[in-house]
Amino acid sequence: MAVKSRIDAWTLLRVLVVPCLFLCAIFKRPIFQWIACAALFVWVCFVISKLFRSHRKHCKKMPAEQKVFPAKQETKPLTETPQEADDDTRLSLLRQVNYRIMEQLKQSYPTVAWLWEARPSSEEISKGCTKRIKLYHCDPFNFGEVTLSATGKLEIALVQMVPLAEAELQPHNDEDLEEQDILDRSDVKQWYTQKGIALLSALIDELNVQGHKRLTIKENGDVFVTASGKQQPVDTIPDFPPRPAWEDLCVLAREDDIAAEVCNQELTVSWA
Numbered sequence: 001m002a003v004k005s006r007i008d009a010w011t012l013l014r015v016l017v018v019p020c021l022f023l024c025a026i027f028k029r030p031i032f033q034w035i036a037c038a039a040l041f042v043w044v045c046f047v048i049s050k051l052f053r054s055h056r057k058h059c060k061k062m063p064a065e066q067k068v069f070p071a072k073q074e075t076k077p078l079t080e081t082p083q084e085a086d087d088d089t090r091l092s093l094l095r096q097v098n099y100r101i102m103e104q105l106k107q108s109y110p111t112v113a114w115l116w117e118a119r120p121s122s123e124e125i126s127k128g129c130t131k132r133i134k135l136y137h138c139d140p141f142n143f144g145e146v147t148l149s150a151t152g153k154l155e156i157a158l159v160q161m162v163p164l165a166e167a168e169l170q171p172h173n174d175e176d177l178e179e180q181d182i183l184d185r186s187d188v189k190q191w192y193t194q195k196g197i198a199l200l201s202a203l204i205d206e207l208n209v210q211g212h213k214r215l216t217i218k219e220n221g222d223v224f225v226t227a228s229g230k231q232q233p234v235d236t237i238p239d240f241p242p243r244p245a246w247e248d249l250c251v252l253a254r255e256d257d258i259a260a261e262v263c264n265q266e267l268t269v270s271w272a
Helices: 009-026 030-066 082-106 122-127 185-209 243-255
Strands: 113-116 129-136 143-148 154-159 214-217 222-227 230-236 259-263 266-270
Touching (some): 082 143, 113 222, 122 129, 185 214, 185 243, 243 259, 243 266
Antiparallel strands (some): 113 129, 129 143, 143 154, 214 222, 222 230, 259 266
16 A cells, blocks of 8 residues: 655654754854855755745635535426416306205205396306396296305395296397308318317206206307207307208217207207
8 A cells, every 4th residue: 555655844843943953053164154044045945945835725626615516406397378367267167056055945946947137157156246147947046146245155046027028039040151151071070179079068067956957059149048949048059060960069079978969940959
């Protein structure tokens, strides 16, 4: 094993300088004085060089020690856009309100069904609002006032409204379809994949909670449910495919376990 020997400054002082000083003290000759001065000079140079080398090593270590490596930031992939998150939140809030309304109504009217006259927005639900609902199989009441408070309290007031005169329902005359409104099979499949399945699923979920088991869709996209023997409007589906494309639309819906069939001038969707 190789052993590295290092000369210490004090060892050099004892070995080189001190003996020279003793010689000067014993033999008082000029030559010994010059030898002592030379030994002292060598010792001083050795100490200075050693200090200089240690200072250089210290300066080289400083930048390496002070270098700071920034922490690697973890980036989380975006799974959904802010718009999609807002839509999910709004739909979740509305479903919770629907379940609470249905739960309260069924305590007194087990066969009740109802519809919103105007659905509340997520801002209205969080701040508190009063909305009207239509009631079916809830005689003698036909309307209800739903009051939502900012603290989450929900109250329902049942109302019986009797019109002064019954107005006759006029048959709805649909305009003939224009040539640009006729969709081919690829257009129907694209519409159903991008919009149709999501809109139908949302309508079925909401109406099922409200006690309905069937809906009909007109050629202009208007959605109706049958209550008390009459068709009641629910919503409107934008860009709904025209009548010639309904057969293809029914095939696509059945692939997603949605029962759909064409009845005269209406598309009927039912669920268990």
